[in-house]
Structure formats: C-alpha cells, structure tokens
Amino acid sequence: MSHSKNENTFSRRFFIKTSSAFTALALVPHSIKAFYNDIKETYFTKKVVLPIYLKINGKDYNLNADSRTTLLDLLRENLNLTGTKKGCDHGQCGACTVHINGQRALSCLSLAAMMQGKEITTIEGLANGDNLHPMQEAFLEHDGYQCGYCTPGQIMSAVACVNEGHTKSIEEIKEYMSGNICRCGAYNGITNAIKSVAK
Amino acid sequence: MFEILKNKGRIEGIAKVTGKAKYSAEYALPNLAHGVIVGSTIPSGFITNINIEEAKQVPGVIDVLSYWNKPEVSTFDNPEKSKKIPAFHKYFHTTKINYSDQPVALVLADTLEDASYAATLLKIDYKTEDFNVNFHESLKDLELKPFKAERGNLEAWQNADYISENEYTIAMEVHNPMEMHATIAHWTAENKLSLYDKSQGVNGVQWNLGRFFDLPEENITVNSEFVGGGFGSGLMTWFNTVAASLGAKLIERPVKVGLTRPQMFTMVGYRPTSWQKVKIGANKDEKLLGVLHHAAHNQSKYNVYSRDLSGITSKVYAFENVKRFTGYSPLNLPIPTWMRGPGDSSGTFAVESAIDELCYKMNADPVDIRLNNIAPYSMDSGKPWSTHYLNECLERGAKEIGWDDRPNQPKQLKDGDWYTGYGVGVGLWNASRRNAGASIEMKRDGNIIVRTAMTDIGTGTGQAIVNMTHEFLGIPREKISIELGNSIHPKSVTQGGSWGLSSLSGAVDAASTALKRKLADYAWGKSEVTKLDAVILSDSGVAFINDQKKSVSYQDIFQKYNLNEIYVEEYSNAGGEEEKYAFCSSAAHFYKVKVNVVTGKVKMDRMVIVVDGGKIINPQAAANQIIGAAVGGVGMAMREKQEVDLASGRLIGSDFAGYHVTVNADVPIIEVSFINKPDYNRNPAGAKGLGEVGLLGSAPAITNAIYNAIGKRFTNLPVTPDMIV
Incomplete structure (x- = not known):
C-alpha cells in the first residue's frame, strides 16, 4: 500500500x-x-503497513508495522517486550526511556518506522544473561523503586546519565534524572543507586 | 511466582529491575482486541445519538460499544439487582451525562492504533443542560451540618488569651500512579470472567464484577500481581474494568482497555477541592483550649465519596472543646475518591497551620506547644493509646534538623535574595487492622510458598511477608517464596488505609502457627506438642528449641506419610484489642526551606521525618514509603493543582505538562528514621502501618517553614512562585 x-x-x-x-x-x-x-x-489517509527492520537488544527483527505505531507500542504490543513502560504517551514522564544508538530516548515519541537500522536497547537487553547490569544491582541494593513501574525507564536513564558524565554531585544527578517521574517518590534510592555506580 | 531472591533487596526486585514484572496491561492473550474509551464532551445533559458509521469504516474496527448495543446482562432485568449496581458502573446503561469525559462508548479494534484513530471519528449528539462545576461559588448556598457530637463547649474559650482564625483551600489533586489503569477482560467460558486489572484489592473487583454480571464470585478471577502504584486510585472498581468486561462479552474476544494519561484525571478518582475555616484558642500557659472547624469538599453528581476533613481535629491534640461542621457540594465533576491520607491530610494542613500561626502570636515554640498538648489518650473513644510515641518523634526530629537554629521570628536568615526558614508539621493516622488470609504450602525440600490475595502496590508487601514468615517460623528467607495479588489466593482486605501489613501479619502468623501444628503432629504424634512456641523450623526439618534429639527432617515426614505437600490456610481480623485500646501511627515532619523572594522559588533544603509505625518489618522499604509520601507532600504544598474550566466544565491540566508533580530535583535526599517500638496489642508483628503518616503533616511543615523564612502565611494550596513574590 x-x-x-x-x-x-x-x-x-x-x-x-x-x-x-x-x-x-x-x-x-x-x-x-x-x-x-x-x-x-x-x-484519503489509510492504514499503511510497512516492512521494517529493527535491531533490538542485539537481535534482528524483520517486521510489518503500522506506520502510526510508536516504538513503545511496537515493543509492548507487537513484540511482548513489556519491560518498557507507557506512563503518559506524551514524552512527559520518562517511563518509556530506551537507548537508541546508545543515547537515551523516549520510545513513545519515536515512530517505529523511523527506527530502521538503529540499535535499540531496552531494559530486557541490559543484563548479560543472569548477570545483572551494575545499575540494576544498585537499584536493588538502594531500593531505587517501589511499585517498579517507572523503574525500567529510570534505569535506562540512569545508565545514560552515568555515560554522559552527569553524576558529579547529588544535585547534578537529580537534575539529569528529572525527566523520569517516580510517583511513588523513590528518589532517595534512585539517586543513591546512581551515585554508587558512578563512583 | 517471584524468584527467590539470591542477592539483595525485595523479593520481587529482580523482576522489577529487569522488566520481567508483568503489570495488568502486559499479558499477551491470543486474539486480544483493544478497546479505547470515548468520553463525553459536555458536563451535563444527555447523549441523543452516537453515529459510528465513519469509525466502523476504519480497517480493524470490530465494533463500538455504547448504550445502544450493550450486551444483555441479566442483572438489569431484575429491578432489585439493578438498583444495587452503582451509577458509575452503569454508564453504558444510561444516556445521562453528569460530567465532562464521562465514558459514553468503547471503540473495539484489532490494534491500539486502529481503535485510537476510530475513537476520534465518533459523532456524538448531545442535549445539553445547565451545569455547575464551581466549588467555591457553590459554598455560598451550602449548608454545613454538625459533624460528630460537640466536645466541651464552644463558648468556653471564645475569650481565650490567644485566638487564631483563618480559611484554607486545597486544590483538586489527582493520584496519577505511573502505571495507567488498565484491564484485560477475558470470558474463558459462558459465565466465567478472567480479569487482569490494576487494582489495590482483587477481592473488591471480584465482588463488584460478580454483582454487575450476577455471577458467583468464584466465577470471576482477578489478577493484580504487579500494581504500578495506587495512592488510592485502585481502591474502587472503576468503569474501565466494567467496560472491558462488557466489550469482551460483546465481541466474544479478550479485550484490553488502557486509560490514557488524560483519562487518568477523570476516570479513576482524585482528592476533591476543599475549603476549611479553622479557629483555635490557647491560654497564656500554652495550653490549646478549643477548636472550631468548618470543612467542605466537592463531590460528583454521582454521589459516591464523602470524607470529613475535620476527623483528625479531635485526635492529635488535647483540645477540651471541639466543634465541627461539614458539608459536600455535588458538582458536574468526575468522581473523587480516597487519595493518600484522605480527609485527614486536608484537615491536618489547616490545623497544623493554625497552630503555627498561634505560636507566632503568643511567641511560643511550635515544637514545645505540640509536645505540651499531645492527647494523652484517645479523646474520641476515651481509651488509652496502645502505644504512641509522637513526643519522641518530635524530640528526635527537632534535634536532627537543628531546631535550635530556627529564628523565632520570620525573615531573620537572609543571604542575598534567599531566605531560610524552618517548619514543623505532625501527622497521625488510625493504625487499623482488618480481615486478611494467607496460606502456606511446604514442599518436600522444605521450601515454602506463602500466598495471599492482598496486593503489593509498591509498599513491599512481598518482602514483608518473607520477613514475617521467617520470624514466625524460623525458616531461612531464601527458602520462602511469595504469590500475591490474585483472587485465587486466600481472600484479603484491599491494600490501603495503612492497614495492609497490620492485617496481613495476623494471617501470616496464624498460617505459620497452623503449619507448626501440622508438622509437630506429623513429627511427634497428634497433640503431643502443646507449646508451639518451642517448635522451630529450620531449612531441613522441625525441631524443639534446645532439644536436638527431637529433630525430625521434612524428608522423613513427607516419606512416612506419603505427602506431596503440606498445606495450611488461615484468616485473621482485629480482635478484642480494640475494646481495650486506641491505636495510631504518627510522624513529625521537620523541614528547612530556602525561599527566593525575587524568583519565588522554594527550595527544599532539608526534610527530616521521624515516624512511629510500631515495629519496622522491612526497614529499607519502610523508609522508602515515608520518603515517597513526603515527596507527595511537596507536590500537595507547591505543585499539584487540577484546574477546572468554569466555562466548559472540562479539566484543564490533564497531563504532566499541565499538572505538575514532584520530580527528583525538587527534593533533597530525605532523612527518615523510626522509633521502631513494637505494638504487639495491634497484631503479632507489632507493626502499625506507614502508608499515610509520611504525607500527613508534610504540606503544613512546608508552608510553616515558608512563613518562618519570609513572613508570608499561605493558606491556599498549592503555593506557586507567583504567590511568593
């Protein structure tokens, strides 16, 4: 079509x-x-289904996707990779944060069709088999969550925050993690977890 | 089932940090259809027609559910049964509209994209009627009624040495848990409904849907294993659950209905807008004499929720004279509901502010006046407190924040445009206990599974069960796993009201005792052992304390009696202790703020919270819960405000851009500590509940600190920068 x-x-x-x-x-x-x-x-505009090729967590996917599908909905609804969360669908909460070519990005504001050939990492791809990523370990140790719903987005942002070097102080971590809302308010644990990994 | 934790943190922690935890919208059912709710665009009137022709042309659209094609439900053929269904579950059984965004249709399609697009194409005709959404205007005609019996006499203190009187308003606040409410409904047989639902209580949903479809409860299963926050929004069974179930019935396919963030503002409750007037008096000896408290909040035309804001007023302090009036304004607004610290957090803001104001008038120290006036017993019931350590909370908190550095007059600590101030606020909440059930299943290898229907909305219920089971039985933590949040498990009260852990501890204790009994009977013969306290379970067998000879391995027991598992199931509730004692949790919030008088920014410099929650079962998660509640307090005090457009009746700030919640940078690392003294009168764990006291007292501690910094008294929440400058 x-x-x-x-x-x-x-x-x-x-x-x-x-x-x-x-x-x-x-x-x-x-x-x-x-x-x-x-x-x-x-x-008139109608549903367009496009063939797309995606690389997610090191795995190749050849898919047919609705041109309107966001990366977030593609992950959750089509691929059952539900670790990436939908918290607002408006780019306002950070729950859907993934890495696109190594940078943190909001998957709810990214159309799947525009991800052609890009390397996408989701929370499911962060651990190395049974060995958790140090940031995941740190979130466990510092209780960096309560309900756990914003947690994958927090962790993906946290990893990027460390990679970006925005961890020189508690204040800087808090500033650069403020795109990820935690309504449970587990900000102590989130911040301390990042601080411990950044050391 | 949760993985048995091999390293650290909570038992469900690995599932949460790896993305494996499944929340209600995340179950992949074959042939799943997507439903999108369409809400009314008028606040009052009737739907006269819904034209679905255009929507149905969208490829992938299966049907559009509304008043005109709802599936037949036998309940509605029976007037008696139909009457019992609450109006807010009957939106597809009426054409009446009572608020803007009241659900009017459910668009069902193969994909979310198809359903979402088609939902924009419905053409709905309305007959509009007059509406009222103006709470503050409605107060003019609202007659307040006496709330509870008057204590003492209002006249007795009208000539007190010091009197303070003020009016307080708090804007509409919305829970907004990060997980948006969602339901997957699946009719697995003609009369069997399986639900994945975001809920704080699976048995409540089961009961409500059973009543709606006139089915026995056991025909309905509800799974809420992981709940992405609640704060009260998951206490009621909302219409999305009903809509998904009706939709699934209509198209004979499993249906998923997920709310959008804007719908989270209108479809799953909120803390209503409130108005209060508080007058208090004290004498020269700093004794609080009396309080006169008027309070009102908005309701919906669907008159579901009312909560007396002044309930707290008679509890914390030893006012000998208390008089209260209360009222509710039913408006064309969505349905409010319990939100963390319901009623009391609003009432506490007014009373704690009034006391602070009084302190400046009489030149008294806000900590001293609180310490000197704590109610020595429950003045509501006349019963003694079982345990109550608010005084210790205040003393420790004052020390930790450096209260002695607080100037007793405002505007004393200045650094350029920044002013520093200190404030205190107190929170108190009934430590109640309700019905809960738990089962324990032991396997041959000594591993046990503890099960309960109670949910874990993020408070750490699962790990708390592990800790309590370990303490009651002696079985090592790594051999204990947990299954919860599912109606197939032993029935439990909805999680909320700070009663979750308290209620559950009784059930876990009873099940642990039953397991000991069974194992002792197997090991040493029926009723041979009378003192179960002396029986201890290890990782390999059952033993008597200090008597190694009497040890019997699980393997031997399972072999001898040819068992596959040992199963016990017990239920518990509050007992006679409530005849003797009154119970409460409490907290003291000590905050230090820096206020910029040019930009209006208020920076939370330090937040110290000391809590009496009885014995702390799960210290890290407990502190986390208090921190999170205080983060909510910062939102209540300075950010959260849902505006209503008076012209259209619609809500204005229906997303995170229009409605601001507290983010990471808005708060410092919050300092929490616990008195940690058990209350074994309350329950076998000695825990008193923590859900509310982290919020109660938080907002007034902030406004009191702002007053101390700049000398401006804020009585309307939230306090935004424009109000500061």
Whole structure:
C-alpha cells in the first residue's frame, strides 16, 4: 500500500462532509458509489503497513508495522517486550526511556518506522544473561523503586546519565534524572543507586 | 511466582529491575482486541445519538460499544439487582451525562492504533443542560451540618488569651500512579470472567464484577500481581474494568482497555477541592483550649465519596472543646475518591497551620506547644493509646534538623535574595487492622510458598511477608517464596488505609502457627506438642528449641506419610484489642526551606521525618514509603493543582505538562528514621502501618517553614512562585 501524494490537501472535515453527503444519498446509482470509493481509496489517509527492520537488544527483527505505531507500542504490543513502560504517551514522564544508538530516548515519541537500522536497547537487553547490569544491582541494593513501574525507564536513564558524565554531585544527578517521574517518590534510592555506580 | 531472591533487596526486585514484572496491561492473550474509551464532551445533559458509521469504516474496527448495543446482562432485568449496581458502573446503561469525559462508548479494534484513530471519528449528539462545576461559588448556598457530637463547649474559650482564625483551600489533586489503569477482560467460558486489572484489592473487583454480571464470585478471577502504584486510585472498581468486561462479552474476544494519561484525571478518582475555616484558642500557659472547624469538599453528581476533613481535629491534640461542621457540594465533576491520607491530610494542613500561626502570636515554640498538648489518650473513644510515641518523634526530629537554629521570628536568615526558614508539621493516622488470609504450602525440600490475595502496590508487601514468615517460623528467607495479588489466593482486605501489613501479619502468623501444628503432629504424634512456641523450623526439618534429639527432617515426614505437600490456610481480623485500646501511627515532619523572594522559588533544603509505625518489618522499604509520601507532600504544598474550566466544565491540566508533580530535583535526599517500638496489642508483628503518616503533616511543615523564612502565611494550596513574590 502506498500514500497518495495529495493526501494532505484533503482534510478530515472534507472527508466527513463528503462521506455524510453520500450516506444521505442512499439511492445513488452504483456507478457513482464506485466512483466515490475509488476517490476515497486514492486520496484519503489509510492504514499503511510497512516492512521494517529493527535491531533490538542485539537481535534482528524483520517486521510489518503500522506506520502510526510508536516504538513503545511496537515493543509492548507487537513484540511482548513489556519491560518498557507507557506512563503518559506524551514524552512527559520518562517511563518509556530506551537507548537508541546508545543515547537515551523516549520510545513513545519515536515512530517505529523511523527506527530502521538503529540499535535499540531496552531494559530486557541490559543484563548479560543472569548477570545483572551494575545499575540494576544498585537499584536493588538502594531500593531505587517501589511499585517498579517507572523503574525500567529510570534505569535506562540512569545508565545514560552515568555515560554522559552527569553524576558529579547529588544535585547534578537529580537534575539529569528529572525527566523520569517516580510517583511513588523513590528518589532517595534512585539517586543513591546512581551515585554508587558512578563512583 | 517471584524468584527467590539470591542477592539483595525485595523479593520481587529482580523482576522489577529487569522488566520481567508483568503489570495488568502486559499479558499477551491470543486474539486480544483493544478497546479505547470515548468520553463525553459536555458536563451535563444527555447523549441523543452516537453515529459510528465513519469509525466502523476504519480497517480493524470490530465494533463500538455504547448504550445502544450493550450486551444483555441479566442483572438489569431484575429491578432489585439493578438498583444495587452503582451509577458509575452503569454508564453504558444510561444516556445521562453528569460530567465532562464521562465514558459514553468503547471503540473495539484489532490494534491500539486502529481503535485510537476510530475513537476520534465518533459523532456524538448531545442535549445539553445547565451545569455547575464551581466549588467555591457553590459554598455560598451550602449548608454545613454538625459533624460528630460537640466536645466541651464552644463558648468556653471564645475569650481565650490567644485566638487564631483563618480559611484554607486545597486544590483538586489527582493520584496519577505511573502505571495507567488498565484491564484485560477475558470470558474463558459462558459465565466465567478472567480479569487482569490494576487494582489495590482483587477481592473488591471480584465482588463488584460478580454483582454487575450476577455471577458467583468464584466465577470471576482477578489478577493484580504487579500494581504500578495506587495512592488510592485502585481502591474502587472503576468503569474501565466494567467496560472491558462488557466489550469482551460483546465481541466474544479478550479485550484490553488502557486509560490514557488524560483519562487518568477523570476516570479513576482524585482528592476533591476543599475549603476549611479553622479557629483555635490557647491560654497564656500554652495550653490549646478549643477548636472550631468548618470543612467542605466537592463531590460528583454521582454521589459516591464523602470524607470529613475535620476527623483528625479531635485526635492529635488535647483540645477540651471541639466543634465541627461539614458539608459536600455535588458538582458536574468526575468522581473523587480516597487519595493518600484522605480527609485527614486536608484537615491536618489547616490545623497544623493554625497552630503555627498561634505560636507566632503568643511567641511560643511550635515544637514545645505540640509536645505540651499531645492527647494523652484517645479523646474520641476515651481509651488509652496502645502505644504512641509522637513526643519522641518530635524530640528526635527537632534535634536532627537543628531546631535550635530556627529564628523565632520570620525573615531573620537572609543571604542575598534567599531566605531560610524552618517548619514543623505532625501527622497521625488510625493504625487499623482488618480481615486478611494467607496460606502456606511446604514442599518436600522444605521450601515454602506463602500466598495471599492482598496486593503489593509498591509498599513491599512481598518482602514483608518473607520477613514475617521467617520470624514466625524460623525458616531461612531464601527458602520462602511469595504469590500475591490474585483472587485465587486466600481472600484479603484491599491494600490501603495503612492497614495492609497490620492485617496481613495476623494471617501470616496464624498460617505459620497452623503449619507448626501440622508438622509437630506429623513429627511427634497428634497433640503431643502443646507449646508451639518451642517448635522451630529450620531449612531441613522441625525441631524443639534446645532439644536436638527431637529433630525430625521434612524428608522423613513427607516419606512416612506419603505427602506431596503440606498445606495450611488461615484468616485473621482485629480482635478484642480494640475494646481495650486506641491505636495510631504518627510522624513529625521537620523541614528547612530556602525561599527566593525575587524568583519565588522554594527550595527544599532539608526534610527530616521521624515516624512511629510500631515495629519496622522491612526497614529499607519502610523508609522508602515515608520518603515517597513526603515527596507527595511537596507536590500537595507547591505543585499539584487540577484546574477546572468554569466555562466548559472540562479539566484543564490533564497531563504532566499541565499538572505538575514532584520530580527528583525538587527534593533533597530525605532523612527518615523510626522509633521502631513494637505494638504487639495491634497484631503479632507489632507493626502499625506507614502508608499515610509520611504525607500527613508534610504540606503544613512546608508552608510553616515558608512563613518562618519570609513572613508570608499561605493558606491556599498549592503555593506557586507567583504567590511568593
């Protein structure tokens, strides 16, 4: 399936207007209905499924994905990699943080189709087999969580925070971890965990 | 089942840090369909029509559930049964709209993308009616009614040496746990419903859905093994659970309904907007004489929730005269519900602020006046406190924050544009205990599994069970695993109200005793052993304390009686102790703030909290819980405010950009310590519950500290920078 070049020139309002107009004219000849359907097929936005290639946690995935699918929904709904969490779907909470080419990024604001060929690491890919990543160990040791829902995002951000070198003081860690909301308020443990790894 | 912890932290810790923990929306069921709830765009009136034609043209859309095509449920054929279903579970059984974003339809599709897109295409016609969403305006016509019997006499203190009177308002606050509420509903047979639901109490959901579908409870299973926070939002069974179940029935497929963050503001409760007026009096000897407390909060037109904000007023201090009035304004707003420290956190803000104000008038020390006026017994019931160490909390907290450095007048500590101030606030909460059940299953190798329906919303219930079981039985922690948050396990009260651990400890103790009894009977003959206290379980067998000869291995027992497992199941509840004693947990919050009078920024410089929660079962998680509650207190005091658009009746700040919660940089490393003295009258663990006292007293400690810094008294929360400058 392909997009029409002209899709943006027709608004949804136009579609609704024409659509209801045609619905009202229930007795119009078949040829006109067919003509209308042809127009709709040609001009209006529809579901587009794209083949995409992704590299997630070192594993290759060749998938067909809805062009509207975010990386977050692709991970959670299509691949059952539910460690990456949805906390707002607006890029406001950090729960969906993953690494894209080694940088922390919000998977809810990243369209899956734009991740072609990029290296994605999620919480599931952080440990080395049964050996936890030092940051995961530190979160356990410092009780850097309560309910655990924001935790994968916190840990992915925390690893990046250390890699970025933003760990010179408690204040700096707190500043650079403030894109990840923990509504349980386990900020002591999160901050201390990062401090212990950064040493 | 949780992995048995080999290294450190909580028993479910590895699942949480590796992403393996499954929350309610994360179960992959075959043939799962997605449901998106569509809410009304008007605050009052009727739906007259929903045109679904366009939505149904979207590829992947299966159906649109609404009033017009809801599946038949026998409950609604029976007027008596139908009457018992709460109105807020009947949104698909009515066309009446009582608030904006009241659910009106559920769009069902193969994928989330299809459902979300189609949800934007519904055309809904309404007949609108007048509405009222203005709480403060509604107070003018609201008649407040006396709350509880008057204590003493209002007239007795109207000529007191010192009187202070003020009005207080607190904005609508929304729980917003990080996990958005979600339900997967699956009819596994004609009359059998399996639910994965975000809930603080699986048995409550089971009961509610059983009532809705007129099915016996055992036909409904509810799994909430991991719950991504609650703070009260998961205490009620909300409409998303009902909608998913109806949707699954309609299309005969499992259905997942996940709320969006904006829907989290309208569909799963909030702390209502409140107004209070508090007048207190004291004499020259710094004795608090009396209090007059008026309070009101908003309700929804769906009149589900009311909570008296002044309940706390008669509990903490020895006021001989207490008079209270209360009222509720039903408005065209979503349904409020219990939120951490319900009622009392609002009431505490007013009373703790009023006492602080009084202290400046009479030149008294806010710590001394509290110490000198703590209620020596429960003045509500007349019963003695079982244990109560608020005085120690205050003394230790004052020492730790360096209270002696606090100037007794405002505006004394200045460094450029920054002013420093100190404040104190006190929190107290009934330490209650309710029904809970637990089972223990022992395997041949001596490993045991403890099971309960009670959830763990992040408080550390699982690890607490491990610690208590270890203490009651002697079995090493690494041989204990836990299964919880599922209605297939022994029934337990909903987790909330600071009663979770207290309730559960009774059940775990009873099950532990039953296991000892069974093992002793197997080992040494029926009823041979009368003193179970002397029986101790090790990793390999059952023994008598100080009598190695009487030791019998589990292997021998299992072999001799040809057993596969040993199973015990017990239930417990509060008992006669409530006839004799009153119970409470308490905390003292000591905060130091720095206030910039040019930018209006308030920086939390130090936060010291000392807590009496009885015996602390799980020290790291307990401190964490208090820290988190205080983080919520910072939000309540200075960030969180849901605005209502008076013209449209819609909520304005319905996401984390419009509604600000406390982030990491907003708080320092918070300093928590515990008195840690057991209260064995309350339960076998000696624990009193911690869920609320970390919040109660937190907000007034902040505004009291701000007053100490800059001499401005804030009585309306939240205090934002524009109010400071």
